[in-house]
Amino acid sequence: MPGREEKTGKLSRCFRYYREIIVIKVAVSGASGRMGQEVLKTVLNAEDTELCAAIDFYNEGQDVGTLLGTGPQGVQITSDLAEALATSGADVLVDFTRPQSVAANTITALQAGVRPVVGTTGMSREDFEQVVDLAQKKRLGCVIAPNFAIGALLMIKFAAEAAKYLPHVEIIEKHHDQKLDAPSGTAVKTAEAILEQRGEFKQGLDVEEEKIEGARGGKMPGGLRIHSVRLPGFVAHQEVIFGGVGQTLTIRHDSISRESFMSGVLLAVRAVMRLEGVVYGLENLLFE
Numbered sequence: 203m204p205g206r207e208e209k210t211g212k213l214s215r216c217f218r219y220y221r222e223i224i225v226i227k228v229a230v231s232g233a234s235g236r237m238g239q240e241v242l243k244t245v246l247n248a249e250d251t252e253l254c255a256a257i258d259f260y261n262e263g264q265d266v267g268t269l270l271g272t273g274p275q276g277v278q279i280t281s282d283l284a285e286a287l288a289t290s291g292a293d294v295l296v297d298f299t300r301p302q303s304v305a306a307n308t309i310t311a312l313q314a315g316v317r318p319v320v321g322t323t324g325m326s327r328e329d330f331e332q333v334v335d336l337a338q339k340k341r342l343g344c345v346i347a348p349n350f351a352i353g354a355l356l357m358i359k360f361a362a363e364a365a366k367y368l369p370h371v372e373i374i375e376k377h378h379d380q381k382l383d384a385p386s387g388t389a390v391k392t393a394e395a396i397l398e399q400r401g402e403f404k405q406g407l408d409v410e411e412e413k414i415e416g417a418r419g420g421k422m423p424g425g426l427r428i429h430s431v432r433l434p435g436f437v438a439h440q441e442v443i444f445g446g447v448g449q450t451l452t453i454r455h456d457s458i459s460r461e462s463f464m465s466g467v468l469l470a471v472r473a474v475m476r477l478e479g480v481v482y483g484l485e486n487l488l489f490e
């Protein structure tokens with residue numbers, strides 16, 4: 203992994219030949235977490251990004267290189283987001299924290315003139331709308347993406363297409379047992395995409411009776427059910443199961459490592475620099 207000095211040298215050479223290369227200064231909140239550590243590595247390794255701040259409550263004062271087991275990187279973990287953004291010259295904040303923290307972090311970033319790339323799921327509708335208004339007012343880009351893995355985005359796209367022909371559908375999502383929110387942001391996004399395509403359709407019996415509460419999963423509008431499984435051993439998995447006359451169709455995606463999200467995170471970091479306002483869902487930056 204290149205140190206900061208090495209990267210600056212490499213980039214000045216790039217500048218000599220390719221003047222259009224711009225280095226994006228990235229702050230990472232949730233830096234000590236599962237996703238945060240993966241993002242630190244990605245930002246340190248990419249040629250056009252520079253890690254300028256790392257924010258978390260864990261490992262405060264530690265160099266991120268100690269956390270990652272690389273050599274020193276010259277960036278210490280801090281718990282003060284506002285201060286870190288004010289002093290580091292960050293262009294972008296990548297947030298992978300927790301549902302209770304994400305709205306405040308995103309608003310702090312926008313108020314500091316920093317463009318948020320939000321991977322944290324579970325933001326409430328009211329907070330989302332507040333972020334949309336603030337990004338618009340500040341004329342700053344903001345990407346909110348429940349899933350950064352290309353395979354998951356394709357799963358959502360294919361599921362929306364299938365729903366036009368097979369409107370009876372249920373979603374089963376499976377995640378590691380440390381996940382705080384249910385259903386997953388990906389399952390909600392998938393359901394929204396399906397509902398948009400299948401329109402007024404209503405599935406399921408009104409007379410259905412649950413002998414154990416929750417046995418039939420969580421109910422989205424139109425009777426679309428989402429079932430959430432939490433077990434050690436899983437990373438992030440989803441099946442979208444369509445039922446028709448004498449047949450079923452299953453569209454399934456598996457993230458077997460958190461590296462699966464990183465090319466999407468980098469794409470969002472680059473794209474957010476030229477956006478104005480909120481983009482919800484990475485598919486809007488990838489597909490026609």
Ligand SMILES: NC(=O)C1=CN([C@@H]2O[C@H](COP(=O)(O)OP(=O)(O)OC[C@H]3O[C@@H](n4cnc5c(N)ncnc54)[C@H](OP(=O)(O)O)[C@@H]3O)[C@@H](O)[C@H]2O)C=CC1
Nearest residue numbers: 232235236237257258298299303321322323347348349350
């Ligand atoms: N969009 C996508 O593609 C993906 C999204 N996710 C989402 O990302 C989020 C994080 O997941 P994961 O990395 O597994 O979670 P972790 O619990 O491993 O990491 C979150 C880290 O953020 C810290 N944290 C909490 N609040 C703050 C705050 N205000 N400022 C700075 N740090 C804070 C936590 O500390 P503490 O434990 O003390 O709270 C923890 O160290 C989840 O919402 C998850 O659903 C995950 C994978 C992919």
Ligand SMILES: O=C(O)C1=N[C@H](C(=O)O)C[C@H](O)C1
Nearest residue numbers: 323348349381386387388438
């Ligand atoms: O918590 C996770 O791990 C994940 N969260 C996101 C979600 O809620 O959809 C994305 C992915 O499924 C991993």
